[in-house]
Amino acid sequence: MTDISDTLASPPNPTETEPPPAGPGAPATDLEQALFEVKRVIVGQDRLVERLFTALLADGHCLLEGVPGVAKTLAAQTLATVVGGTFARIQFTPDLVPSDIVGTRIYRASKEDFDVELGPVMANLVLADEINRAPAKVQSALLEAMAERQVSIGGRSYRVPDPFLVLATQNPIESEGVYQLPEAQRDRFLMKITVDYPSDVDELAILYRMSADRPTARAVLDPRRLRALQDRASQVFVHHALAEYVVRLVLASRDPVRFGVGDIAPLLAYGASPRATLGLVSAARAQALLRGRDYVLPEDIRDLAADVMAHRLVLSFDAVADGVSPDSVVRRLVEAVPPPQIAPAQDASVPDLVVA
CATH class of the missing domain: 3.40.50.300 (P-loop containing nucleotide triphosphate hydrolases)
Structure with a gap:
């Protein structure tokens, strides 16, 4: 595999x-x-x-x-x-x-x-x-x-x-x-x-x-x-721990209860599509290059999550009636899903990442 x-x-x-x-x-x-x-x-x-x-x-x-x-x-x-x-x-x-x-x-x-x-x-x-x-x-x-x-x-x-x-x-x-x-x-x-x-x-x-x-x-x-x-x-390099982190963020929008954010489940009718997973990785790579790096950091993904995922969410009728914004839902997901932690690396050019 x-x-x-x-x-x-x-x-x-x-x-x-x-x-x-x-x-x-x-x-x-x-x-x-x-x-x-x-x-x-x-x-x-x-x-x-x-x-x-x-x-x-x-x-x-x-x-x-x-x-x-x-x-x-x-x-x-x-x-x-x-x-x-x-x-x-x-x-x-x-x-x-x-x-x-x-x-x-x-x-x-x-x-x-x-x-x-x-x-x-x-x-x-x-x-x-x-x-x-x-x-x-x-x-x-x-x-x-x-x-x-x-x-x-x-x-x-x-x-x-x-x-x-x-x-x-x-x-x-x-x-x-x-x-x-x-x-x-x-x-x-x-x-x-x-x-x-x-x-x-x-x-x-x-x-x-x-x-x-x-x-x-x-x-x-x-x-x-x-x-x-x-x-x-x-x-631009994407560590496998960051790839798994992106997948967890997107899956949390589809099944919030599984990832410990059951309070937002009534707000969502449909979560983000797999295109959000691909888009979040490609956007993180582009932002890393724009900021002078050849590798992606967890901050890149957290920074771009709302811009890439929010417009792909379909809120429930109750959420729309209460004035809940998709951006606030994504921010709640980002807070709930732990990112990988940066650990010291033997090669200083690319940091090691470990799952928290």
């Missing part, structure tokens, strides 16, 4: 077409420059910026939720500028149809035949602005692109560019003309990030920075270098 640590820790076979980064300092330098460029424009949202880069390195889609005016769209546009590649912004409205996103067939009288015009979703980074305003047919079309990395037009499939990332925003305070995202589509987002108001100090800095000559970001990466960084993130 293969040890799970062998599967998680073994790097993929190198290919001739995609060489690895030049050296151990190359990813750190690229990421530091990219973070600097984004933070020149986005003030006071350090957590948002870090989570965006984590989703980018983990090759996972990201959902941003916050009230209007907290720089959700600006953050996505700035990230697209910094990472290079192609970018498309789609403003979702109730009258949108699937062909507005994926494209359509157009009859050419001169050729007496149909041509395929691909839609704006065929870009490296797609900003789906106010995604919850679109009806179910549009959501299904976008879901195919997110899940299968392809679109279907006229019985033929067309691959989206690689890398491909969907950044979606939604407004939580409006109810008119808004469609709740289906559970299947929420599950396809690696993370859901709640964007809060900035502090008073940050808001004053925003006033000074954005009221005169607004800063603009420059391109630091390109699709090839971004793909190399994503490959590097997938090679």
Whole structure:
């Protein structure tokens, strides 16, 4: 039987077409420059910026939720500028149809035949602005692109560019003309990030920075270098004890009584899916690389648990009626499930982990 640590820790076979980064300092330098460029424009949202880069390195889609005016769209546009590649912004409205996103067939009288015009979703980074305003047919079309990395037009499939990332925003305070995202589509987002108001100090800095000559970001990466960084993130070491810890966290959302948190069992109708297990590991790897490490720590998993798991939980009717938030349920699970403890290691570059 293969040890799970062998599967998680073994790097993929190198290919001739995609060489690895030049050296151990190359990813750190690229990421530091990219973070600097984004933070020149986005003030006071350090957590948002870090989570965006984590989703980018983990090759996972990201959902941003916050009230209007907290720089959700600006953050996505700035990230697209910094990472290079192609970018498309789609403003979702109730009258949108699937062909507005994926494209359509157009009859050419001169050729007496149909041509395929691909839609704006065929870009490296797609900003789906106010995604919850679109009806179910549009959501299904976008879901195919997110899940299968392809679109279907006229019985033929067309691959989206690689890398491909969907950044979606939604407004939580409006109810008119808004469609709740289906559970299947929420599950396809690696993370859901709640964007809060900035502090008073940050808001004053925003006033000074954005009221005169607004800063603009420059391109630091390109699709090839971004793909190399994503490959590097997938090679970050994950100890088998941490893999077991992730599994226990996700299983606790499905069977709280088994893990000693029976008090939250009435709050949950359905727990997190196995996609949450995969997503939490990939996000932890990306965050470790972003913070200059080639191994994952328990803090990475605990830090990202709410962002990866909360939007995948389905709360019971009583929990919704009482105003219980999925984030609070995940925080309770993180408190209840003990993480592995770090023990002294012979090799200082990778700490040993033991289960508490």
